[in-house]
Amino acid sequence: MDLTHYRIAEEPFYKPLHNEVPMFEAAYASRMPVMLKGPTGCGKTRFIEYMAWRLGRPLITIACHEDMTASDLVGRYLLDADGTVWHDGPLTLAVRYGAICYLDEVVEARQDTTVVIHPLTDERRTLPLEKRNELVAAHPDFQLVISYNPGYQSVIKDLKESTKQRFIALDFSYPNAVEESQIIQSEAGVSGEIADLLVKIGARSRNLKGHGLDEGASTRMLIQAGRLIGHDMPVNEACQAALVVPITDDPDMRDALSESINACV
């Protein structure tokens, strides 16, 4: 099976923030499963893309969601001219042919779906395909990486303690002001001045975390605002569209955010 399609050809722009790069390499050396912990839009996906490129491994990304079934991960029978044929799911592909498999926002999936990853995370490194009566042993290059947003508090949706303990975890948070400004400049192609302003605006929204907002503006949102500004949208309006409205539906919070953006410009 050819996974070229899943290879990352060009070096993605990633600005290391801490020791995450050598740490990940060390984990990969013994194929330890890795959990990337942090709020959305803080660079987890970009990081894993960068690491896959750096390690020269194909990367298979699966965005988890509530309606996802185990079949969506491991595969299913399909019909074709000769009858039924088995189709590997993305997880099985990664396991069989040695890719890094990235399960994004894994808590979003139901627990009965995510149980399939259990035997992949311990010494067994196997994936049972019950419907097919097959036990797939993992390719030596295979590695499992999941992302996890701890801010998402629900008693009902959480990883099992036993699952969590099998991963090493890398903590991601928003970059500091200087780094974040550089990332915005590079990603959105805006001036340092605009990038600094966006960082300042972002910090204002993050001050409201736990005071009406579940989460402040992400680096991704700031980049998107930057891109709108790059296309000649005024700062206020760009921020309105890229962060205020997406972040919250609460009119008071929206108003406070807009007003603090006004205060910044």
Next chain:
Amino acid sequence: MSDGKHGHLQDLLAEANRASVIDAATWAALKRVFSQREFGQWTDGLARLLARKIGYSAILDFARASVQAARRYGPAAGLRLEASARAVQDKAGERAAAAMFAATAHACRHLAEAEDFAAWLATMEELAEGAPESVAVLCDHLGYVLQRLDAREFHSWVHAGIRGAGRDPAARLEYFDLKDQSAIRAFEQASSDVLFSAVQARAAALVGALWRFHPIMRTLAVTPGRPAPRRSAFDGAVLWVPEAYAGRHGSDAVLHYKAAIAHIGAHAAYGGGRFPRGKLKPIQIALVSLIEDARVENLAIADYPGLRRLWLRYHTAQPGKALAAELLMLRLSRALVDPDYLDDDPWITKARAMFFDSRDNWTDPEISRTIGGLLGNDLGQMRIQFNAKTYVVEPSYRDDNSGLWEIDDEPPPAESEAADVMLNAAQIEQKESDEPKSRHETSPEAPPANVASRASPLPEDEGFPIARHPEWDYRHGGLRPEWTTLNEYNARPAPAAAGSALLQRHEAALVKIRNLVKSAKISRPQWRSRQMQGERLDLDACIRTAIDIERGGSPDPRHYQTRVLKNRDLSVFVLLDISESTRDRIGRTNRTIISVARTATALLAEAMAGLGDPFAICGFCSDGKDDVRFYRVKDFVESFDASALQRLAGLRGHLSTRLGAALRQAGAELSPQRTHRRLVLVISDGEPSDIDVADSDYLTEDARHAVRSLAHQGIDVLCIGLQSEDDAAMRRVFGRRGFVLIDRAEALAEKLPFIYLRMTT
């Protein structure tokens, strides 16, 4: 004036023996304000009044009121008075008419135009018709009322009173005597249609976003007989804000509130400690405060340039002749924040130079003292008058600056109003404290002498046992069987008013909750597989069928997927800790933990009822292992109605917290619930304890054991913690994810429903 007519008048007066009542000066004034013809008409009117045997002093008041009205609004207004007076007297009696004459002076002071005055008279006639008993009483307050309402607003306010009180004269009297809160609120709303409560959340979030400043906000309400609070004030963590800023309407009022809160935010972010008063004169205190305002605002503007726009809206001073210190200070305030403002007054020019030359030292509050002190001296030497008694900080968005100064035993006159206002607010707070009075009357520590007279059929102190539970002994690593006894006690309902009061003042939160509930209910639709009918083919099912057919089996005919709204399938048992410690006050507020918890539970119940989640509510406490008490507010089968609210309002804090036993009981009652998820929600202020247990770890470990065994039965446990000291123990009991600490307990009421929704969707 014809002699005949004059003669007739003379006769009349002589006959009535009342001429002496109207003094010569008033006669003279009458002749000045009226033309001859008008004077004639007026005396005809006087004659009509005299014929009605109106009192002596009322006659003089009438004459003087006529003069005032004619002077202010023209002769026609002076002549109208008499007809209105007659109408009022017909309906409300002589005393009412007399009171109206006396009150005319207030009307003349506050109403600008002749037509306003005419409208006022017409309203008074309507009042005499609709609430005759109240005319005289209202006249006593007329100055206060008209200070706040224009003629049109006065009219609607009077009508609101008549309508609101209906046929009950006593209630009308309350209203027009300003004893009824709704009367005061009504005209506060009339004079400014934006109340602080409507803006509070967004203004608070604004300063939270800018400076992580999360103050406690209190409303300065209006109290009759006292000047309406005009300026905000702050005192460390507490911020006092007028309920309404008179004369501010709509979006302007909203921005004005934001300007005010942002200004205090600037004090908090860039200010220093309190200044000592030392030997400073009132004018110096005012000027140091003014410079300090400018200093913190300029620092804030350096960080957030947009704030300048917000504040400058309210700096409207213009250069001109300097008559009084107050006017110069108004202009100086503007000069220090508005770089485009031109003013060549030498004092202002000098002040501006001093202030901006020390730009590099702006971070040091001392410069405010230095510059303000010098400027105050200058004004003194210029012999410019400053009236500390009447001085009010300008522009109106700024606070009274009492928070800048060390607290003095004897505040100088400039501060007295603020001090007054603070005192006021504190009193109101106390009144509003929603502790039902009965709590003290019926608390078991001080049982009422006359037990037999109690309303409750079941005596307070007799519970009946409903279950026994084991308890975990961590030292031996084993369960002590049947160790605790759970007794159910009668939850004594509070009076109906106390029940409904739980939800009052939370209208805004209720609206939010209902909206949230609405959106949670129409939550994401889900595809349900293997349906007989549906919107799309179920591919997996089709393939299974194909395979079945190929293998010769009998295929399942359900090939479709259909979209269904995801149902919440959750039942909840709310366990409310009502131990003694919940009677503690929260921080520096007047509210107790239990009062906040009761309100929070009421709002939460509203949310749960809205979502259709089956739920039960129990208060719990304990008095040793053989008396773990359950006070049942609502069962799963009951609906959350007024009587449940009353029982909730009647819960009071006493005894100890044997948490484990309560959890086991809650679990036992929850387990027959046939929902997919079952949740015990604990609201508590601290770690478990009881009188018969000395080892503080013992009950903590037992509770932890209880949580785990519930988890084993598939029952989730979540605790909302209200006090931070016992954090560690509570986290040990509930686990990190099973415990949410509310940092400001007084915010619990508004937060709890949202936490609940977040944790359960």
